[in-house]
Amino acid sequence: MITLYQRTDCPFCWKVRIALVELGLAYQIVEIQFGEKHPEVGSLSPTGSVPVLVDGDMAVWESAVMLEYLDSRYAPGKLFPGDAAEQSRIRLLHAYSDKIAGPSLRELVFEKRSKPSQDWSQDIIAQSEQKWRNCLRVLEQKLDGKPFFGNGYSAADCALAARCGVAEAYGAGVTVEFPGLQNWYESVVSRPSWQAAYPTSFIRSE
Numbered sequence: 001m002i003t004l005y006q007r008t009d010c011p012f013c014w015k016v017r018i019a020l021v022e023l024g025l026a027y028q029i030v031e032i033q034f035g036e037k038h039p040e041v042g043s044l045s046p047t048g049s050v051p052v053l054v055d056g057d058m059a060v061w062e063s064a065v066m067l068e069y070l071d072s073r074y075a076p077g078k079l080f081p082g083d084a085a086e087q088s089r090i091r092l093l094h095a096y097s098d099k100i101a102g103p104s105l106r107e108l109v110f111e112k113r114s115k116p117s118q119d120w121s122q123d124i125i126a127q128s129e130q131k132w133r134n135c136l137r138v139l140e141q142k143l144d145g146k147p148f149f150g151n152g153y154s155a156a157d158c159a160l161a162a163r164c165g166v167a168e169a170y171g172a173g174v175t176v177e178f179p180g181l182q183n184w185y186e187s188v189v190s191r192p193s194w195q196a197a198y199p200t201s202f203i204r205s206e
Contacts, residue, residue, distance in 0.1 A: 014162035017197035093156035104131035
């Protein structure tokens with residue numbers, strides 16, 4: 001049985017859950033609370049952070065590598081379909097989600113989850129929203145009218161679905177300004193993997 005050490009609202013964990021469901025794999029969850037230093041996570045991952053995926057004797061502590069591992073081990077080519085060039089495009093979009101789109105939202109999320117609404121800095125939120133819209137503009141171009149970011153639902157779609165889900169939960173979802181992305185997101189939300197992998201909660205300030 002695959003075990004996923006995770007925090008439910010973490011987009012890196014969320015995308016792994018989506019991938020597990022898309023691949024039809026049974027798994028169990030060990031839930032880690034925000035700020036918790038879990039001893040097993042500390043022993044399995046040099047970063048001490050989630051997600052960590054354990055499959056038999058294999059422990060994987062980097063979320064992008066988890067999707068590569070699951071695809072290669074259980075369903076070769078499903079999350080990374082196509083030839084070498086197409087697979088590279090999927091990997092680059094996955095990296096864009098993790099390294100550019102995600103950080104663009106960080107300040108907005110941190111502001112809204114750590115403070116009551118009356119204490120939010122509207123300047124910080126506006127700046128973060130603008131960075132996020134810039135990322136959505138890039139993604140609209142990358143999607144280029146196609147139903148998914150890969151040749152079928154891919155690892156890039158798993159990652160970007162979770163990222164857009166976090167954005168929506170904190171008030172910065174995909175808008176009509178980006179019609180291709182909006183159609184893509186509606187399609188993503190309608191998939192069984194979305195409901196099965198959706199976070200049980202999001203961090204909210206009191």
